Amino acid sequence: MNGPQDLGGQMGFGLVAPEVEEPVFHAAWEKRALGLTLCASALGKWTIDESRHARESLHPADYYASSYYEIWTKALEALLLRHGFITAADLAAQRAVDLVPGPSRILTADNVAAALARGGPCDRPMATSPRFAAGDRVRTRRTHPTGHTRLPRYARDCVGTIEAVHGGFVFPDTNAHGAGEAQEYVYTVVFTGEELWGEAANPGLTVSIDAWESYLVPA
Amino acid sequence: MAHDHHDHDDDHPDNELDPVTARVRALETILVGKGLVDPAAIDAIVEAYETKIGPRNGAHVVATAWTDPGFAAWLKTDATAAIASLGYTGRQGEHMRAVFNTEGEHNLVVCTLCSCYPWSVLGLPPVWYKSPPYRSRAVIDPRSVLAEFGLGLPAYTSIRVWDSTAELRYLVIPQRPAGTEDLDAEALAALVTRDSMIGAGLARAPGKA
Numbered sequence: 001m002n003g004p005q006d007l008g009g010q011m012g013f014g015l016v017a018p019e020v021e022e023p024v025f026h027a028a029w030e031k032r033a034l035g036l037t038l039c040a041s042a043l044g045k046w047t048i049d050e051s052r053h054a055r056e057s058l059h060p061a062d063y064y065a066s067s068y069y070e071i072w073t074k075a076l077e078a079l080l081l082r083h084g085f086i087t088a089a090d091l092a093a094q095r096a097v098d099l100v101p102g103p104s105r106i107l108t109a110d111n112v113a114a115a116l117a118r119g120g121p122c123d124r125p126m127a128t129s130p131r132f133a134a135g136d137r138v139r140t141r142r143t144h145p146t147g148h149t150r151l152p153r154y155a156r157d158c159v160g161t162i163e164a165v166h167g168g169f170v171f172p173d174t175n176a177h178g179a180g181e182a183q184e185y186v187y188t189v190v191f192t193g194e195e196l197w198g199e200a201a202n203p204g205l206t207v208s209i210d211a212w213e214s215y216l217v218p219a
Numbered sequence: 220m221a222h223d224h225h226d227h228d229d230d231h232p233d234n235e236l237d238p239v240t241a242r243v244r245a246l247e248t249i250l251v252g253k254g255l256v257d258p259a260a261i262d263a264i265v266e267a268y269e270t271k272i273g274p275r276n277g278a279h280v281v282a283t284a285w286t287d288p289g290f291a292a293w294l295k296t297d298a299t300a301a302i303a304s305l306g307y308t309g310r311q312g313e314h315m316r317a318v319f320n321t322e323g324e325h326n327l328v329v330c331t332l333c334s335c336y337p338w339s340v341l342g343l344p345p346v347w348y349k350s351p352p353y354r355s356r357a358v359i360d361p362r363s364v365l366a367e368f369g370l371g372l373p374a375y376t377s378i379r380v381w382d383s384t385a386e387l388r389y390l391v392i393p394q395r396p397a398g399t400e401d402l403d404a405e406a407l408a409a410l411v412t413r414d415s416m417i418g419a420g421l422a423r424a425p426g427k428a
Contacts, residue, residue: 005332005333006331006332007331007332007351007354007355008331008332008354008355008358008359008382009355009358009359010351010355011355013350013351013352013355013356014352015352015367016347016350016352016353016356016364016367016368017347017350017352018345018347018367018368018414018419019345019346019347022345022346024268024269024273024342024343025265025269026346027240028240029239029240029243029244031261031265032243032244032247032261033243034261034264034265034268034343035260035261035262035264035265036243036246036247036250036256036261038264039250039255039256039257039260039261039264040250040255040256043255052332052333055333056332056333064351067346068334068346068349068350070239073239073242073243073246076246077246080246080250085250085253085255086246086249086250086253090249091245091246091249094241094245094248094249095245095248095249095252096248096249096250096252096253099253100253106254106255106256106257106260107256107257107260108257108259108260109257109259109260109262109263111260112260112263112264112267113263113267115310116264116267116272116309116310117308117309117310118308118309118310119308119309119310119311119312119313119339120310120313121313121314122313122314122386123313123314123386150332150384150385151384152331152332152382152384154331154358154359155382166314166385166387169314169385169386170386186385186386186387188387190379196358196359197359201359202360202361202362202378203374203377204376204377204378205361205362205377205378205379205380206377206378206379206380207358207379207380207382208379208380208381208382209382209384210382210383210384210385210386210387211384211385212385
């Protein structure tokens with residue numbers, strides 16, 4: 001979706017503000033927000049793609065006014081409501097008033113290290129051969145899907161070169177909506193600055209994206 | 220923040236909490252009350268990212284690449300396996316790629332669509348990496364962005380930006396600083412900053428803070 005998350009090339013946000021000796025967390029609530037998000041995802045009812053779509057589905061004014069852990073928290077509430085783990089009554093009461101059947105599994109402290117070390121690999125076996133090879137010229141599709149996608153607007157309908165073929169990966173555009181993993185080959189596609197931004201591009205700039213096969217057509 | 224302490228054993232409403240602290244605390248109270256979240260698991264996650272999973276992991280990878288040509292070659296062809304051999308695996312590092320800076324080309328990593336970042340080797344991303352100014356400008360005007368980090372690259376160095384739009388996570392291998400021939404891997408790792416592994420800086424010269 002052409003949502004607030006799709007920031008590449010947007011203007012008006014000001015200068016980057018690096019922070020000297022930045023702490024890992026800036027407030028105690030950020031620690032709890034991170035932990036809640038990871039523990040809730042371990043319930044296994046949604047994917048990372050659905051999580052990302054929940055975050056980018058915040059109203060743009062809300063998205064831009066929120067810090068990243070605030071965005072995570074608001075999206076987490078939406079996911080928990082959607083999947084029936086919490087209700088509006090729970091949120092209004094700020095405690096558990098609607099009890100749900102017990103979950104089959106939750107993340108316990110003794111399993112955290114193993115769960116973090118395991119992660120959630122998204123590569124999948126492919127039964128077909130890749131359509132493109134390194135060196136091929138490709139054009140990204142001109143497309144404006146209303147659902148989740150990982151093809152940023154600034155790189156649509158642009159011609160680039162396949163630099164690497166990475167094997168099959170879960171397709172976010174379907175997986176975010178519960179429509180299956182539908183794995184596709186992923187490619188690193190590199191564009192010149194001029195192709196993306198025109199004559200005023202930084203001299204010598206190249207930018208790459210990692211693109212699922214259905215984002216691409218032969219150029 | 221005035222009220223940033225958190226005591227998750229305290230279930231009493233506290234009207235003095237700032238709104239976001241109150242909102243997160245309420246959510247934790249609900250989820251713990253339903254048996255969906257173990258608060259000790261949150262503590263364990265926080266402890267892992269505060270003490271174990273951070274940019275020292277990535278610095279170890281970089282220093283090993285600088286001192287062991289065989290490892291550097293492995294890192295170029297199969298970064299996930301090479302990095303796993305040092306013990307760094309897992310969440311947001313499942314599919315790694317290492318990109319090497321040279322005199323001619325400087326690499327910079329961004330995620331314009333969210334905040335994808337190689338957690339297993341760099342830990343949690345800094346605020347600037349997740350924020351709109353960096354995410355919007357890194358792809359269109361990286362030279363100015365680097366200048367805001369105090370990094371002025373020579374005109375002959377081209378910039379390659381990697382937008383992390385899929386599940387590959389990128390680790391920049393900065394150039395080894397001059398005058399470090401006598402340093403061992405541990406001393407070299409101390410020169411490798413987090414920002415240099417994103418591409419927003421260079422490795423430190425020896426003898427400088």
